Amino acid sequence: xxxxxxxxxxxxxxxxxxxxxxxxxxxxxxxxxxxxxxxxxxxxxxxxxxxxxxxxxxxxxxxxxxxxxxxxxxxxxxxxxxxxxxxxxxxxxxxxxxxxxxxxxxxxxxxxxxxxxxxxxxxxxxxxxxxxxxxxxxxxxxxxxxxxxxxxxxxxxxxxxxxxxxxxxxxxxxxxxxxxxxxxxxxxxxxxxxxxxxxxxxxxxxxxxxxxxxxxxxxxxxxxxxxxxxxxxxxxxxxxxxxxxxxxxxxxxxxxxxxxxxxxxxxx
Amino acid sequence: xxxxxxxxxxxxxxxxxxxxxxxxxxxxxxxxxxxxxxxxxxxxxxxxxxxxxxxxxxxxxxxxxxxxxxxxxxxxxxxxxxxxxxxxxxxxxxxxxxxxxxxxxxxxxxxxxxxxxxxxxxxxxxxxxxxxxxxxxxxxxxxxxxxxxxxxxxxxxxxxxxxxxxxxxxxxxxxxxxxxxxxxxxxxxxxxxxxxxxxxxxxxxxxxxxxxxxxxxxxxxxxxxxxxxxxxxxxxxxxxxxxxxxxxxxxxxxxxxxxxxxxxxxxx
Numbered sequence: 001x002x003x004x005x006x007x008x009x010x011x012x013x014x015x016x017x018x019x020x021x022x023x024x025x026x027x028x029x030x031x032x033x034x035x036x037x038x039x040x041x042x043x044x045x046x047x048x049x050x051x052x053x054x055x056x057x058x059x060x061x062x063x064x065x066x067x068x069x070x071x072x073x074x075x076x077x078x079x080x081x082x083x084x085x086x087x088x089x090x091x092x093x094x095x096x097x098x099x100x101x102x103x104x105x106x107x108x109x110x111x112x113x114x115x116x117x118x119x120x121x122x123x124x125x126x127x128x129x130x131x132x133x134x135x136x137x138x139x140x141x142x143x144x145x146x147x148x149x150x151x152x153x154x155x156x157x158x159x160x161x162x163x164x165x166x167x168x169x170x171x172x173x174x175x176x177x178x179x180x181x182x183x184x185x186x187x188x189x190x191x192x193x194x195x196x197x198x199x200x201x202x203x204x205x206x207x208x209x210x211x212x213x214x215x216x217x218x219x220x221x222x223x224x225x226x227x228x229x230x231x232x233x234x235x236x237x238x239x240x241x242x243x244x245x246x247x248x249x250x251x252x253x254x255x256x257x258x259x260x261x262x263x264x265x266x267x268x
Numbered sequence: 269x270x271x272x273x274x275x276x277x278x279x280x281x282x283x284x285x286x287x288x289x290x291x292x293x294x295x296x297x298x299x300x301x302x303x304x305x306x307x308x309x310x311x312x313x314x315x316x317x318x319x320x321x322x323x324x325x326x327x328x329x330x331x332x333x334x335x336x337x338x339x340x341x342x343x344x345x346x347x348x349x350x351x352x353x354x355x356x357x358x359x360x361x362x363x364x365x366x367x368x369x370x371x372x373x374x375x376x377x378x379x380x381x382x383x384x385x386x387x388x389x390x391x392x393x394x395x396x397x398x399x400x401x402x403x404x405x406x407x408x409x410x411x412x413x414x415x416x417x418x419x420x421x422x423x424x425x426x427x428x429x430x431x432x433x434x435x436x437x438x439x440x441x442x443x444x445x446x447x448x449x450x451x452x453x454x455x456x457x458x459x460x461x462x463x464x465x466x467x468x469x470x471x472x473x474x475x476x477x478x479x480x481x482x483x484x485x486x487x488x489x490x491x492x493x494x495x496x497x498x499x500x501x502x503x504x505x506x507x508x509x510x511x512x513x514x515x516x517x518x519x520x521x522x523x524x525x526x527x528x529x530x531x532x533x534x535x536x
Contacts, residue, residue, distance in 0.1 A: 040319050041309045051308050051510045120514060151419050162437070165430050242319045246388060268536070 002069035002092065004226050007032035007237070008217065009063030010072045011056075014042035015247055016150070016187030017074030018254035020097070021236065023210040024072070027218060032234040034066050036265060040241035043150065045077040045119025045186070052081035052121065058268045060086055060094070062239075069226050072217060073097065076185045076209065077119050080127035093220055100212035101183050102131035108205040109181045112136065115174040115204075116143040118185030119150075128183060142177050146170045146186075153188045154250055159195060167192070167199045175200060183207045191254070239265040270337035270360065272494050275300035275505070276485065277331030278340045279324075282310035283515055284418070284455030285342030286522035288365070289504065291478040292340070295486060300502040302334050304533060308509035311418065313345040313387025313454070320349035320389065326536045328354055328362070330507075337494050340485060341365065344453045344477065345387050348395035361488055368480035369451050370399035376473040377449045380404065383442040383472075384411040386453030387418075396451060410445050414438045414454075421456045422518055427463060435460070435467045443468060451475045459521070507533040 008031050010021055015037050024033065036059055038044075044052045056078045060071055070093045073079045073086070079096030086094045105114050105128075116128040123145040132139050148170075152163045174182065182204050184190055190208045197206050221227040228234065240247055243264050251260050276299050278289055283305045292301065304327055306312075312320045324346045328339055338361045341347045341354070347364030354362045373382050373396075384396040391413040400407050416438075420431045442450065450472050452458055458476045465474050489495040496502065508515055511532050519528050 040315060042314070046310070046512060046514065047308060047510045048512050120512070124513075147423060148416070148419050151416050155415060162430060162433050165433075169430070242315045244314060244316050244388070245392075246314065 004228055006067050006069035007034045008070050009034050009068030010074050011036040011059040012074040013044035014039050015251050019187050019190050019210045020074035022255050023214040027214040030230045030234050031228045033236045035238045037240040045121045049081040053085045056082040062267050077121040080122050080125040097209040097213045098127045100216040101209035104207045104212040105181045105183050106135045111180040113140045113179045115179035115182040116185050117146045120145045122185050150188045153191050181205045238262045241267050272496055274335050274337035275302045276338050277302050277336030278342050279304040279327040280342040281312035282307050283519050287455050287458050287478045288342035290523050291482040295482040298498045298502050299496045301504045303506045304330055305508040307515055313389045317349040321353045324350040330535050345389040348390050348393040365477040365481045366395045368484040369477035372475045372480040373449045373451050374403045379448040381408045381447045383447035383450040384453050385414045388413045390453050418456045421459050449473045506530045509535050
């Protein structure tokens with residue numbers, strides 16, 4: 001049985017979820033982490049709910065086999081498609097990025113007009129829409145898929161004039177609608193946060209689900225009596241289902257570290 | 269046993285391979301076709317040789333189970349990673365897009381400087397490089413990965429100023445090197461052909477592997493005595509491993525038809 005010193009499992013469709021591991025490690029440095037990135041089947045965001053759920057169940061099983069005490073679904077597409085299915089399939093705490101992101105957005109908005117950007121799967125699922133309306137029934141939620149942002153981040157064009165033009169093209173309708181909070185509904189987007197904040201202008205608060213989910217993980221661990229009481233820094237293990245050179249390179253960019261040891265895993 | 273009236277199998281990592289089906293149908297309208305797009309695991313182009321080969325073997329087996337007389341590997345990444353493995357694993361004619369594309373490029377070049385654009389996997393494999401040097405030992409081959417082109421095509425931004433700027437950024441080094449032939453080493457790129465031709469300028473011939481492979485399929489069928497002698501238009505069957513709404517929409521764009529019936533397949 002997992003106990004408080006067991007690791008926290010984190011999975012994502014690829015390597016973007018490392019932005020969640022980074023935020024978790026900053027907030028909870030004494031916890032141990034096991035990460036799984038399903039890089040052989042990445043991305044999930046263009047695929048259907050049933051396919052994403054099948055993959056997510058396999059990812060969760062991989063983490064459970066390694067004795068994790070909790071699973072964080074770092075991927076927005078997987079969170080929206082499959083958190084409910086995972087909760088009925090497995091018996092440990094499972095937390096996705098949608099609820100914490102929605103809570104942070106509702107807290108931050110004055111106008112009640114909230115923008116959400118993400119993949120096709122996340123936007124089509126209307127998951128943020130539903131969560132926000134539960135918390136703030138009169139809110140106006142405007143969601144927009146931005147499929148070019150992930151490849152732009154992976155090219156490393158974080159502050160390029162082309163990326164700025166793409167952002168302007170995608171975000172115009174959100175600006176025109178008067179949104180005052182923008183939820184970054186994809187783990188790759190935090191790397192574009194400065195540029196997106198600039199395009200949206202001063203009146204807009206950027207909500208990054210990586211930070212919001214870390215706070216939620218901390219509360220849930222405390223509530224369940226599962227917080228690690230160790231006072232020394234935890235271990236981190238990184239697994240991926242396919243390991244091309246670019247994965248390590250982008251992984252280092254996400255974690256902001258120079259060396260990164262990643263193991264190859266078989267899943268599915 | 270397959271015979272001359274058996275269908276031709278075509279597989280791709282996704283739906284881009286429909287550009288190959290379109291070219292094949294134009295050249296060989298009386299053949300029957302079975303298409304498989306592995307949309308649950310798309311793209312292949314960011315993944316390793318061993319993962320791509322594992323997926324390609326599963327895709328080929330799916331087509332063989334449906335009685336095809338030949339397999340066309342429509343995906344450049346799969347062609348470069350796994351055609352050799354498929355030929356040793358299976359006993360029917362297997363044809364990839366690399367050799368026909370290389371042949372067409374060698375025929376078209378005057379300067380001997382040939383440009384290749386494609387995914388990371390295709391470019392890193394140096395597959396076009398090797399094929400071209402077999403045919404023209406003194407050739408200078410310059411290859412450049414263009415990962416943003418696929419999502420730009422899938423957004424439908426075929427003639428957008430952003431796409432033009434991305435093309436200029438990617439292609440400058442090829443232009444500066446004096447290439448007079450540009451191989452479109454990815455099935456999505458033919459939709460950008462007019463824009464790419466314009467960016468490269470008048471002196472450059474564009475080689476589209478979809479057209480080149482159709483000519484090669486015609487010759488190989490004749491050589492093996494497997495050409496369909498029917499005089500009525502053939503049937504086409506389309507299968508994908510995942511079917512989000514966008515797949516049908518982009519599929520229609522690739523085939524240039526208004527209705528498209530696609531079935532869901534289980535592979536892997």
